[in-house]
Amino acid sequence: MPRLRQAALVAAALLLVALVGAPLLGLALATSPADLRDGLSQPLVYQALRLSLLTTAISLAVTVLLGTPLAWLAATRHTRWVRAAEVVVQLPAVIPPAVAGIALLLAFGRHGLLGGALARAGLAVPFSTAAVVLAEVFVSCTFYVQAATAAFRQVDRAHAQVARTLRATPWQAFAQVTLPLALPGILAGAAMAWSRALGEFGATLLFAGNLPGRTQTLPLAMYAALESDVRAAQALALVLVAIACITLFAARRFARSASWR
Amino acid sequence: MALTLDLRGLTGGVPLDVQLTLGDAPVALIGPSGAGKTTILLAILGLLRPVQGRIALGEQVLFDAAAGVDLPPELRRLGYVPQHNGLFPHLDVRDNVAFGLGCGPRPLGKAERRARAVAVLEQLSLAHLADRKPRDVSGGEAQRIALARAVATEPLALLLDEPLMALDAVTRREVRGWLQKVLSELRIPALIVTHELADAKALAPSVAVLEAGRVTQHGTVAELGRQPASAFVEAWVDSQAPRG
Missing domain, CATH: 3.40.50.300 (P-loop containing nucleotide triphosphate hydrolases)
Incomplete structure (x- = not known):
């Protein structure tokens, strides 16, 4: 009976939407405007917000700067090494963040793979703001690289070739033709990566700690607030959800902003 | 030659x-x-x-x-028109034709190359399409524009x-x-x-x-x-x- 099948489909879909939507709605309803105002006026909130914006801005810059060349290579060269590099960068998406935290600690800790050399140079990464940035890059770069790779792959190679015959150097062809054509996908990837970095919790807690003003980002501040002031935690959670919604909306807009399609 | x-x-x-x-x-x-x-x-x-x-x-x-x-x-x-015209979808017709004039050993400034592009389009009776994006022109027009773009650099x-x-x-x-x-x-x-x-x-x-x-x-x-x-x-x- 097609009617019944249709109903079952809709019911299943609605159930999932409710499963995701209900907790978010609950959070919004449980927080009155007064709670929100009180919660946000805690000094810890402002400090965490500032640190989160600073570290995610840096980590996004690092991700874009280092991720774009990798995405370009992955989209245009099909060697074993490029594929291996692609897989390595995909790993953080499937590794639990806490595992990432331990791995980072073991790599950059005093007795770690790289930490020893860094310590001798007077650089102690763990439990510093730099560690926050590193953790954010670690967990978020996958999203950017994957989106940028897909965006570059989508651009017809013929366009860059024609540009070359129109006297463009390889760099001009890239900057004026390939990059603008890939840009909507790249921006969408950047938005998703930024959002993931902003929400980063597990790896940061283990690798950078929870030090107000130095390593306490928004999610960590929320975690700390749970023990003292639930309203502040709620307010922070709401702020994070709001930012996430805006980012998701922006990413979807970017993806559709290819006005020529 | x-x-x-x-x-x-x-x-x-x-x-x-x-x-x-x-x-x-x-x-x-x-x-x-x-x-x-x-x-x-x-x-x-x-x-x-x-x-x-x-x-x-x-x-x-x-x-x-x-x-x-x-x-x-x-x-x-050399001037080249690939299969399916290869027009740049993100640029309007004028900027497609102007593209090559902004490259090369003596690149023209933006205003100058646009003016030149329009002149080329006029010569080929395509000037009325200058403001359109490639997706908004017909297949025949796109082919002509692609040729205009190729000849604009005087290959x-x-x-x-x-x-x-x-x-x-x-x-x-x-x-x-x-x-x-x-x-x-x-x-x-x-x-x-x-x-x-x-x-x-x-x-x-x-x-x-x-x-x-x-x-x-x-x-x-x-x-x-x-x-x-x-x-x-x-x-x-x-x-x-x-x-x-």
Whole structure:
């Protein structure tokens, strides 16, 4: 009976939407405007917000700067090494963040793979703001690289070739033709990566700690607030959800902003 | 000015063996799919590197495997229209045509190259399309704009890959007539890949036949019809000859 099948489909879909939507709605309803105002006026909130914006801005810059060349290579060269590099960068998406935290600690800790050399140079990464940035890059770069790779792959190679015959150097062809054509996908990837970095919790807690003003980002501040002031935690959670919604909306807009399609 | 080609060796998966000289009259390049027609164009353009051979445009050597000469595409001064026109979808028609004028050794400023682009479009009766995006022009218009973009940089030779493909019969005839006129005014070497006898006849006095990377015959359509060098040529002339 097609009617019944249709109903079952809709019911299943609605159930999932409710499963995701209900907790978010609950959070919004449980927080009155007064709670929100009180919660946000805690000094810890402002400090965490500032640190989160600073570290995610840096980590996004690092991700874009280092991720774009990798995405370009992955989209245009099909060697074993490029594929291996692609897989390595995909790993953080499937590794639990806490595992990432331990791995980072073991790599950059005093007795770690790289930490020893860094310590001798007077650089102690763990439990510093730099560690926050590193953790954010670690967990978020996958999203950017994957989106940028897909965006570059989508651009017809013929366009860059024609540009070359129109006297463009390889760099001009890239900057004026390939990059603008890939840009909507790249921006969408950047938005998703930024959002993931902003929400980063597990790896940061283990690798950078929870030090107000130095390593306490928004999610960590929320975690700390749970023990003292639930309203502040709620307010922070709401702020994070709001930012996430805006980012998701922006990413979807970017993806559709290819006005020529 | 003449474009002389001597292309040999496995190039882009095709074993090329092509010796061909183009004068100021266009040459139509025909051949079965996979014979290497597009490969030859890409090799001439410098987008694919032949194993052996030499490409020269007048006195200027573009490629010479033995002498180690291999000019990059941007220095070859060749105009190219790829299959499906290859217009840049993110730029309007004016900026598509202006693109090449902003590159090269003496790039023009934005205002100047736009003015020049409009002048080129006017010359080719396309100025009314200047503000449109490629997705908003018809297939026939897109083909003409692609040619306008290629000639705007004043190339010394033209390479057109199926310039009339994917057009309906009426548009095809229209664009063919227009192209014929433009080519006769340009008077530069031109290599035109095509499948259609009618296009070859209208656009070029001679036809080169490419089969499996080799030029098996080069002559007028009448010569090809009188003495076809291969079964393909015979079938090609035959299949498209008027019946009755």
